[in-house]
Amino acid sequence: MTVASSSPPSRLSPRDVEGTAPQPRSGRKREHGGGGDGALAALFIAPAMLGFLLFLFWPTLRGIYLSFTRFNLLTPAEWVGLDNYRRMVNDPIFWDSLKVTVEYVFINIGVQTVSALAIAVLLQRLTQSAVLRGVVLTPYLMSNVVAGIVWLWMLDTQLGIGNEIIAGLGLDRIPFLADETWAIPTIALINVWRHVGYTALLLFAGLQAIPNDMYEAAKVDGASEWRMFWRITMPLLRPVLAVVLIMTVIGSFQVFDTVAVTTNGGPANATNVLQFYIYGSAFGRFQFGYASAMSVALLAVLSAITILQYRLTRAGQTDLG
């Protein structure tokens, strides 16, 4: 703000700054003022818009079209109507993949959200240290693939340091990534480890927006930390929490890389999450039409969940002030 006041007069009138509607200007002024800004703004938006159209909008449309075709990428697509969708409905592996994915999402989101919230609240209530906030974010700096490989080694049944410690304690070794019971929870927790810091910082930013005087007033009234958490923090954090949940659920449904480097979908499809099945169908079996149909199904599932989450959590409303 101090910079703005000491800088040469900007093209924005004080009324603009105050948030009132700008007054109509003469044609000439509009050309050099508001109109020029509009063009410049459009220009700045253009690369992102171009990227959106080219890499999101067009591929989505094309993906929907391809879902109605038999397509191996190297020869022209052949229209097959609803064949791929019929196959999908009758494909036990697809339903199994969906089940595995939902299992992963539940574990991942459940553990991640609770842990991230705990970390965020502790960061806000107990420390001002920027170093600590940075440390929390450290695992997020590592790529999913590297994290997956490192955990794969650490959790290896015979050679991993994790199992060496378990065996050292006199317990049975645990095949974390090679047993169908353990594999999905393990992958989910690896990803919790990798992402929890980032989620915690998002929530921490939301917590910073809660006025401190509310806590002070509650303290004066004799409220405990626990009561303040449930009566002040949680209600006021709800919109941020809702957005974070929506983002993490979408991200979780798209889990791929950790599975690819740790289990390859095994053992016996126990970790064959939907994205991995889609990838395998497309790039392994060259069934791009069928893979597109499953991608469209995933899009539909995610859209429905997101709308539901948005409604249920009233993500667009705030209880503040």
Added chain:
Amino acid sequence: MRIRTRTVVALTGALALSLVTGCAQGGAAGAGANTVTYWLWDANQLPAYQACAKDFEKQNPGLDVKITQMGWADYWTKLTASFIAGTEPDVFTDHIQKFGQFADLNVLEPLDDLGIDESAYQPGLAANWTGQDGHRYGAPKDWDTVALFYNKKLTEKAGLAAEEMGDLSWNPEDGGTFEKAIAHLTVDKNGRRGDEEGFDRKNVEVYGLATGGAGDSDGQTTWSPFAASAGWKYTDKARWGTEYQYDSKTFQKVVDWYFGLAKKGYLAPFTDYTDGANPANAQVASGRAATAFDGAWMISTYYGTKGLDVGTAVTPAGPTGKRATMMNGLADSITKNAHNKAGAKKWVRYLASDECQRTVGGYGIVFPATPGGTEAAVAAYEKKDIDVSAFTGPVADKKDFTTFSFPVTDYAADVYALMRPAMQDVFANNAPVKGLTKTNDQINFILGQ
């Protein structure tokens, strides 16, 4: 402001242009008109082929060979992507497992005019690369077989001489001398051997046999030596079969017996195996397993492991009275849209020549496809004091040995995708082998489309 807008427009335009031209350069794969681009995946083989390229360039002034090497997993992904993007190499190292799919996608150039003489190569290697249309799509490059690697220190401690290891036999009823040997090599936490009273199969310290996973659809280094020596074949025909035979009683009996070794505690369980961290050679190197079935491509890895004294033995003789080992061979293929097809054909002809294959053999990394190349490789291994007769013997021995190939059929990727989880289910989850009949039906349904 106007100047600023213009500047922004100009910068955006320049950026867009650079992106477009950047893509264009990528599309040409950075190669000139006189360059032949060649891809391979094995870093160990790179120096050998660089030496071949040097000789080739000398003999063909004006032609350059640009070799790109990348890891196995990246290799196939990038190759697929390159076919789509039109940036494929002129020549690439092809694998029989992928051949059916590439032939189906029509991305390979027929090599009939190279005049490949099948008799100039080890038996069966050249014939594998003929498509269903009768055209040749690969020039033989090298070959490999599977044998039993063992930790000499552990076999000697168990009182098993090299001669005994090389004369094992098996059957699906009592496992024969092979099962006896690996049972004896298995040691539990209390020091009891697998064939001793009181052996604790749940607390094994050293397994008799390392696991190489469930073997997917081919079982190359797991169950295939047993299934083949029991007389089983993957498909109804040697090449381009129309029906798989995973529903065969013989096959299912073999698989049941083989994975049953894990239940007895002799074979390391599925949970010991991860592609990335703990493959068979790592289990042997770490002392967790005494023996492992592995391919000739792993010779340098086993023999190069510090502190490990390795021996090799031929696969055990089966109920047919014969031993069996998969003999697989790679080939060089030319892509249909190669930008320098004439140069590519010259290069492939040279790669398949005895001259280049002798050069490659001299590096002692693989067995080249020509007998001359193979001889050079054997001599190179001998120089390193490595006995490779367990790998070469089966190819020469027609009386007591059967060599067999990867199944070459349509829809190979689908077969793999269906069999991989099915076999893992049998090994890891103790699913009944009868379930493989259903998987076989699904596979044959796809093949019959």
